Amino acid sequence: MTEMTQPTRTPRHLCLLGDATSPHVQRWAREMLQRGWRVSLITARPAQVPGVEVRTLRPVHRSTDWLFRVRETRRHVRELAPDIVHAHYITSYGYLAARCGKHPLVMTAWGTDLLVTPLKSPWMRWLTGWTLRHADLITGDSASLMDSVAQFGPARPAEEIHWGVDLNRFRPTPWHSKPATHLVSLRAWEPNYRIATIIDAFARLRAGLQDHDLHLHLLGGGSLEPALRQQVQAAGLQQCVHLHGRLDDAGMARVLGDCKISISVPDSDATSVAVLESMACGLAVVASDLQANRHWLGAQWLVPAGDAAALAGTLRTLVTDDDTARQVGEHNAARIAQHGDRAAQMNRMHALYQQLAGAQ
Numbered sequence: 193m194t195e196m197t198q199p200t201r202t203p204r205h206l207c208l209l210g211d212a213t214s215p216h217v218q219r220w221a222r223e224m225l226q227r228g229w230r231v232s233l234i235t236a237r238p239a240q241v242p243g244v245e246v247r248t249l250r251p252v253h254r255s256t257d258w259l260f261r262v263r264e265t266r267r268h269v270r271e272l273a274p275d276i277v278h279a280h281y282i283t284s285y286g287y288l289a290a291r292c293g294k295h296p297l298v299m300t301a302w303g304t305d306l307l308v309t310p311l312k313s314p315w316m317r318w319l320t321g322w323t324l325r326h327a328d329l330i331t332g333d334s335a336s337l338m339d340s341v342a343q344f345g346p347a348r349p350a351e352e353i354h355w356g357v358d359l360n361r362f363r364p365t366p367w368h369s370k371p372a373t374h375l376v377s378l379r380a381w382e383p384n385y386r387i388a389t390i391i392d393a394f395a396r397l398r399a400g401l402q403d404h405d406l407h408l409h410l411l412g413g414g415s416l417e418p419a420l421r422q423q424v425q426a427a428g429l430q431q432c433v434h435l436h437g438r439l440d441d442a443g444m445a446r447v448l449g450d451c452k453i454s455i456s457v458p459d460s461d462a463t464s465v466a467v468l469e470s471m472a473c474g475l476a477v478v479a480s481d482l483q484a485n486r487h488w489l490g491a492q493w494l495v496p497a498g499d500a501a502a503l504a505g506t507l508r509t510l511v512t513d514d515d516t517a518r519q520v521g522e523h524n525a526a527r528i529a530q531h532g533d534r535a536a537q538m539n540r541m542h543a544l545y546q547q548l549a550g551a552q
Contacts (some may be wrong), residue, residue, distance in 0.1 A: 295328055296549065307460045364474060385457075391429070394433065407476045
Protein backbone atom coordinates (compact mmCIF):
# COMPACT_ATOMS: atom_id res chain seq x y z
CA MET A 193 0.00 0.00 0.00
CA THR A 194 1.44 3.31 -1.06
CA GLU A 195 2.14 5.72 1.83
CA MET A 196 0.14 8.93 1.54
CA THR A 197 2.26 12.08 1.52
CA GLN A 198 1.08 15.36 2.94
CA PRO A 199 0.94 18.21 0.42
CA THR A 200 3.57 20.89 0.94
CA ARG A 201 2.00 24.11 2.12
CA THR A 202 3.00 27.20 0.17
CA PRO A 203 4.38 29.87 2.53
CA ARG A 204 2.39 33.05 2.92
CA HIS A 205 4.02 35.95 1.08
CA LEU A 206 4.83 39.18 2.93
CA CYS A 207 5.92 42.15 0.82
CA LEU A 208 7.75 44.85 2.73
CA LEU A 209 8.19 48.40 1.46
CA GLY A 210 11.09 50.17 3.14
CA ASP A 211 14.75 51.14 3.19
CA ALA A 212 16.70 47.95 2.45
CA THR A 213 19.86 49.47 3.93
CA SER A 214 18.16 49.97 7.30
CA PRO A 215 19.15 47.39 9.92
CA HIS A 216 15.63 47.66 11.34
CA VAL A 217 14.01 46.65 8.04
CA GLN A 218 16.56 43.88 7.58
CA ARG A 219 15.88 42.54 11.07
CA TRP A 220 12.11 42.61 10.44
CA ALA A 221 12.60 40.63 7.25
CA ARG A 222 14.81 38.05 8.98
CA GLU A 223 12.34 37.63 11.83
CA MET A 224 9.50 36.88 9.43
CA LEU A 225 11.62 34.51 7.35
CA GLN A 226 12.30 32.59 10.56
CA ARG A 227 8.54 32.37 11.15
CA GLY A 228 7.93 30.74 7.78
CA TRP A 229 6.98 33.70 5.61
CA ARG A 230 8.19 34.23 2.09
CA VAL A 231 9.49 37.79 2.17
CA SER A 232 10.04 40.32 -0.61
CA LEU A 233 11.12 43.94 -0.30
CA ILE A 234 10.45 46.96 -2.52
CA THR A 235 12.92 49.76 -1.90
CA ALA A 236 14.48 52.93 -3.27
CA ARG A 237 17.68 52.18 -1.33
CA PRO A 238 18.68 48.65 -2.34
CA ALA A 239 20.82 46.22 -0.41
CA GLN A 240 21.14 42.46 -0.40
CA VAL A 241 19.05 40.79 2.30
CA PRO A 242 19.65 37.03 2.42
CA GLY A 243 16.52 35.04 1.63
CA VAL A 244 14.58 38.12 0.49
CA GLU A 245 13.66 39.07 -3.09
CA VAL A 246 14.57 42.75 -3.38
CA ARG A 247 12.85 44.92 -6.00
CA THR A 248 14.45 48.31 -6.62
CA LEU A 249 12.76 51.63 -7.31
CA ARG A 250 14.52 54.57 -8.92
CA PRO A 251 16.52 56.57 -6.35
CA VAL A 252 14.72 59.24 -4.33
CA HIS A 253 16.67 62.50 -4.00
CA ARG A 254 13.94 64.81 -2.68
CA SER A 255 10.62 64.30 -0.94
CA THR A 256 8.55 65.06 -4.05
CA ASP A 257 10.20 62.12 -5.85
CA TRP A 258 7.95 59.76 -3.93
CA LEU A 259 4.99 61.08 -5.92
CA PHE A 260 6.64 59.78 -9.09
CA ARG A 261 7.45 56.25 -7.87
CA VAL A 262 3.84 55.05 -7.78
CA ARG A 263 3.70 53.37 -11.19
CA GLU A 264 6.80 51.23 -10.67
CA THR A 265 5.71 50.32 -7.14
CA ARG A 266 2.34 49.18 -8.45
CA ARG A 267 4.08 47.06 -11.09
CA HIS A 268 6.28 45.34 -8.52
CA VAL A 269 3.36 44.66 -6.20
CA ARG A 270 1.27 43.28 -9.06
CA GLU A 271 4.08 40.97 -10.20
CA LEU A 272 4.90 39.78 -6.68
CA ALA A 273 1.21 39.22 -5.77
CA PRO A 274 1.83 39.06 -2.01
CA ASP A 275 -0.66 38.00 0.63
CA ILE A 276 0.16 41.06 2.77
CA VAL A 277 1.84 44.40 2.05
CA HIS A 278 3.63 46.12 4.92
CA ALA A 279 5.06 49.63 4.48
CA HIS A 280 7.65 51.04 6.87
CA TYR A 281 7.59 54.86 7.24
CA ILE A 282 4.23 56.49 6.63
CA THR A 283 5.15 59.56 4.58
CA SER A 284 7.20 57.73 1.94
CA TYR A 285 6.69 54.00 1.54
CA GLY A 286 3.32 54.21 3.28
CA TYR A 287 2.15 56.66 0.63
CA LEU A 288 3.34 54.35 -2.16
CA ALA A 289 1.59 51.37 -0.57
CA ALA A 290 -1.64 53.34 -0.22
CA ARG A 291 -1.53 54.21 -3.92
CA CYS A 292 -1.14 50.53 -4.86
CA GLY A 293 -4.56 49.55 -3.55
CA LYS A 294 -3.39 46.13 -2.36
CA HIS A 295 -4.86 44.69 0.86
CA PRO A 296 -4.34 43.67 3.60
CA LEU A 297 -2.08 46.66 4.08
CA VAL A 298 -0.04 47.24 7.23
CA MET A 299 1.81 50.50 7.93
CA THR A 300 4.44 51.10 10.59
CA ALA A 301 5.26 54.61 11.81
CA TRP A 302 8.89 55.22 12.70
CA GLY A 303 8.73 58.55 14.51
CA THR A 304 9.58 61.59 12.42
CA ASP A 305 7.01 60.53 9.81
CA LEU A 306 4.22 61.26 12.32
CA LEU A 307 5.85 63.44 14.96
CA VAL A 308 7.53 65.99 12.65
CA THR A 309 6.74 65.73 8.92
CA PRO A 310 2.94 66.31 9.11
CA LEU A 311 3.57 69.53 11.01
CA LYS A 312 5.50 71.08 8.13
CA SER A 313 2.40 72.12 6.18
CA PRO A 314 -1.37 71.61 6.00
CA TRP A 315 -0.77 69.69 2.77
CA MET A 316 1.55 67.18 4.48
CA ARG A 317 -0.89 66.74 7.34
CA TRP A 318 -3.72 66.04 4.91
CA LEU A 319 -1.61 63.59 2.91
CA THR A 320 -0.49 61.76 6.05
CA GLY A 321 -4.09 61.35 7.16
CA TRP A 322 -5.10 60.17 3.69
CA THR A 323 -2.30 57.61 3.71
CA LEU A 324 -3.16 56.24 7.16
CA ARG A 325 -6.81 55.81 6.24
CA HIS A 326 -5.81 53.25 3.61
CA ALA A 327 -4.17 50.91 6.15
CA ASP A 328 -5.86 47.82 7.57
CA LEU A 329 -3.49 47.90 10.56
CA ILE A 330 -1.13 50.59 11.85
CA THR A 331 1.74 49.90 14.22
CA GLY A 332 4.16 52.12 16.09
CA ASP A 333 6.70 51.58 18.81
CA SER A 334 5.70 54.11 21.46
CA ALA A 335 2.74 55.73 23.18
CA SER A 336 3.63 59.04 21.52
CA LEU A 337 3.20 57.46 18.09
CA MET A 338 -0.08 55.84 19.11
CA ASP A 339 -1.31 59.27 20.24
CA SER A 340 -0.27 60.76 16.89
CA VAL A 341 -2.04 58.02 14.96
CA ALA A 342 -5.24 58.65 16.93
CA GLN A 343 -5.16 62.33 15.99
CA PHE A 344 -5.62 61.39 12.33
CA GLY A 345 -8.70 59.33 13.15
CA PRO A 346 -8.00 56.19 11.10
CA ALA A 347 -10.86 53.71 10.93
CA ARG A 348 -8.56 50.69 11.37
CA PRO A 349 -6.88 49.42 14.56
CA ALA A 350 -3.46 50.53 15.80
CA GLU A 351 -1.07 48.38 17.82
CA GLU A 352 1.95 49.46 19.87
CA ILE A 353 4.70 47.07 18.86
CA HIS A 354 8.31 48.03 19.38
CA TRP A 355 11.34 46.67 17.57
CA GLY A 356 12.65 44.85 20.61
CA VAL A 357 16.13 43.51 21.25
CA ASP A 358 17.80 40.25 20.24
CA LEU A 359 18.63 39.10 23.75
CA ASN A 360 20.85 36.32 22.43
CA ARG A 361 23.20 38.91 20.95
CA PHE A 362 22.75 42.01 23.11
CA ARG A 363 23.46 41.04 26.71
CA PRO A 364 25.54 42.40 29.58
CA THR A 365 29.27 41.83 29.92
CA PRO A 366 31.00 41.90 33.34
CA TRP A 367 31.32 45.49 34.52
CA HIS A 368 34.78 44.97 36.00
CA SER A 369 36.13 43.83 32.63
CA LYS A 370 35.27 47.08 30.85
CA PRO A 371 38.35 49.16 29.97
CA ALA A 372 38.56 52.66 31.52
CA THR A 373 35.40 54.72 30.93
CA HIS A 374 34.04 54.31 27.44
CA LEU A 375 30.89 56.09 26.23
CA VAL A 376 28.97 55.27 23.05
CA SER A 377 26.32 56.63 20.70
CA LEU A 378 24.58 54.29 18.27
CA ARG A 379 22.58 57.01 16.51
CA ALA A 380 22.91 57.96 12.84
CA TRP A 381 25.06 60.95 11.89
CA GLU A 382 22.08 63.00 10.75
CA PRO A 383 20.77 66.37 12.03
CA ASN A 384 17.94 64.99 14.19
CA TYR A 385 20.31 62.92 16.33
CA ARG A 386 22.50 65.78 17.59
CA ILE A 387 25.85 64.00 17.32
CA ALA A 388 27.61 67.39 17.37
CA THR A 389 25.99 68.05 20.76
CA ILE A 390 27.37 64.74 22.03
CA ILE A 391 30.88 65.64 20.88
CA ASP A 392 30.56 69.08 22.48
CA ALA A 393 29.37 67.55 25.77
CA PHE A 394 32.19 65.00 25.70
CA ALA A 395 34.76 67.79 25.19
CA ARG A 396 33.33 69.62 28.22
CA LEU A 397 33.33 66.43 30.26
CA ARG A 398 36.91 65.59 29.38
CA ALA A 399 38.11 69.14 30.11
CA GLY A 400 36.67 68.90 33.62
CA LEU A 401 37.91 65.37 34.31
CA GLN A 402 41.45 65.35 32.99
CA ASP A 403 42.47 62.58 35.39
CA HIS A 404 39.94 60.18 33.79
CA ASP A 405 40.71 58.03 30.75
CA LEU A 406 37.60 58.86 28.71
CA HIS A 407 36.71 57.57 25.26
CA LEU A 408 33.67 58.20 23.04
CA HIS A 409 32.60 55.73 20.35
CA LEU A 410 30.34 57.00 17.56
CA LEU A 411 28.50 54.35 15.54
CA GLY A 412 25.83 54.86 12.90
CA GLY A 413 27.36 56.75 9.99
CA GLY A 414 25.57 59.35 7.91
CA SER A 415 25.67 62.53 5.88
CA LEU A 416 27.26 64.65 8.64
CA GLU A 417 30.47 62.62 8.74
CA PRO A 418 32.76 65.33 7.25
CA ALA A 419 31.47 67.98 9.67
CA LEU A 420 31.74 65.66 12.66
CA ARG A 421 35.30 64.64 11.80
CA GLN A 422 36.20 68.30 11.48
CA GLN A 423 34.62 69.04 14.86
CA VAL A 424 36.60 66.23 16.50
CA GLN A 425 39.83 67.47 14.97
CA ALA A 426 39.19 71.11 15.90
CA ALA A 427 38.60 70.06 19.51
CA GLY A 428 41.77 67.96 19.57
CA LEU A 429 39.83 64.78 20.36
CA GLN A 430 41.25 62.50 17.65
CA GLN A 431 42.82 60.14 20.19
CA CYS A 432 39.70 59.62 22.28
CA VAL A 433 36.72 59.99 19.91
CA HIS A 434 36.38 56.95 17.65
CA LEU A 435 34.15 57.28 14.58
CA HIS A 436 33.27 53.70 13.67
CA GLY A 437 30.42 54.39 11.25
CA ARG A 438 27.73 51.79 10.59
CA LEU A 439 28.41 48.37 12.11
CA ASP A 440 26.43 45.14 11.94
CA ASP A 441 24.80 43.68 15.06
CA ALA A 442 27.91 41.74 16.02
CA GLY A 443 30.07 44.85 15.70
CA MET A 444 27.66 46.94 17.74
CA ALA A 445 27.47 44.31 20.48
CA ARG A 446 31.26 44.16 20.61
CA VAL A 447 31.60 47.93 21.11
CA LEU A 448 28.76 48.00 23.65
CA GLY A 449 30.52 45.30 25.62
CA ASP A 450 33.42 47.69 26.28
CA CYS A 451 31.26 50.69 27.21
CA LYS A 452 29.58 51.82 30.40
CA ILE A 453 27.38 54.72 29.24
CA SER A 454 25.24 55.14 26.12
CA ILE A 455 24.00 58.49 24.80
CA SER A 456 20.91 59.18 22.65
CA VAL A 457 19.80 62.81 22.43
CA PRO A 458 17.71 63.38 19.28
CA ASP A 459 15.26 66.23 18.83
CA SER A 460 12.41 63.79 18.15
CA ASP A 461 12.11 60.05 18.51
CA ALA A 462 9.84 57.13 19.17
CA THR A 463 11.07 54.10 21.09
CA SER A 464 14.73 53.85 20.10
CA VAL A 465 16.25 50.47 19.33
CA ALA A 466 19.62 52.03 20.16
CA VAL A 467 18.36 52.83 23.65
CA LEU A 468 16.87 49.36 24.14
CA GLU A 469 20.01 47.59 22.91
CA SER A 470 22.19 49.71 25.18
CA MET A 471 19.95 48.89 28.13
CA ALA A 472 20.02 45.19 27.26
CA CYS A 473 23.82 45.29 27.37
CA GLY A 474 23.72 46.68 30.89
CA LEU A 475 24.81 50.24 30.08
CA ALA A 476 23.64 53.34 31.87
CA VAL A 477 21.74 55.43 29.29
CA VAL A 478 21.45 59.22 29.06
CA ALA A 479 18.80 60.39 26.60
CA SER A 480 16.81 63.42 25.53
CA ASP A 481 13.68 64.18 27.51
CA LEU A 482 11.05 62.76 25.16
CA GLN A 483 7.85 60.88 25.90
CA ALA A 484 9.19 57.62 24.47
CA ASN A 485 12.33 57.79 26.63
CA ARG A 486 10.36 58.58 29.80
CA HIS A 487 8.75 55.16 29.46
CA TRP A 488 12.13 53.40 29.74
CA LEU A 489 14.47 55.69 31.70
CA GLY A 490 14.46 57.55 34.99
CA ALA A 491 13.95 61.32 34.90
CA GLN A 492 17.44 62.00 36.30
CA TRP A 493 18.98 60.51 33.14
CA LEU A 494 16.97 62.65 30.70
CA VAL A 495 18.28 65.98 29.35
CA PRO A 496 16.96 68.66 26.98
CA ALA A 497 17.86 67.92 23.36
CA GLY A 498 20.64 70.18 22.13
CA ASP A 499 21.83 71.19 25.61
CA ALA A 500 25.50 70.18 25.69
CA ALA A 501 26.07 71.61 29.17
CA ALA A 502 23.19 69.63 30.68
CA LEU A 503 24.35 66.49 28.91
CA ALA A 504 27.90 66.94 30.17
CA GLY A 505 26.65 67.44 33.72
CA THR A 506 24.57 64.25 33.68
CA LEU A 507 27.41 62.27 32.14
CA ARG A 508 29.75 63.58 34.85
CA THR A 509 27.44 62.17 37.53
CA LEU A 510 27.78 58.69 36.06
CA VAL A 511 31.48 58.91 35.18
CA THR A 512 32.49 60.02 38.67
CA ASP A 513 30.23 57.50 40.47
CA ASP A 514 31.00 54.11 38.98
CA ASP A 515 28.80 52.23 41.47
CA THR A 516 25.77 54.28 40.47
CA ALA A 517 26.50 53.77 36.76
CA ARG A 518 26.79 50.01 37.33
CA GLN A 519 23.53 49.87 39.30
CA VAL A 520 21.70 51.86 36.63
CA GLY A 521 23.07 49.51 33.98
CA GLU A 522 21.94 46.45 35.93
CA HIS A 523 18.46 47.92 36.32
CA ASN A 524 18.31 48.65 32.57
CA ALA A 525 19.33 45.11 31.65
CA ALA A 526 16.68 43.63 33.95
CA ARG A 527 14.01 45.91 32.45
CA ILE A 528 14.76 44.81 28.91
CA ALA A 529 14.96 41.14 29.87
CA GLN A 530 11.40 41.45 31.18
CA HIS A 531 9.80 43.76 28.62
CA GLY A 532 12.09 44.20 25.61
CA ASP A 533 12.49 40.79 23.99
CA ARG A 534 12.34 41.13 20.19
CA ALA A 535 11.09 37.56 19.79
CA ALA A 536 7.97 38.33 21.83
CA GLN A 537 7.25 41.47 19.81
CA MET A 538 7.74 39.70 16.47
CA ASN A 539 5.55 36.80 17.61
CA ARG A 540 2.78 39.36 18.20
CA MET A 541 3.32 40.77 14.73
CA HIS A 542 3.31 37.29 13.17
CA ALA A 543 -0.03 36.58 14.83
CA LEU A 544 -1.47 39.86 13.53
CA TYR A 545 -0.29 39.01 10.01
CA GLN A 546 -1.99 35.63 10.27
CA GLN A 547 -5.25 37.25 11.36
CA LEU A 548 -5.15 39.70 8.46
CA ALA A 549 -4.24 37.04 5.88
CA GLY A 550 -6.90 34.69 7.21
CA ALA A 551 -9.55 37.38 6.88
CA GLN A 552 -9.08 37.57 3.13
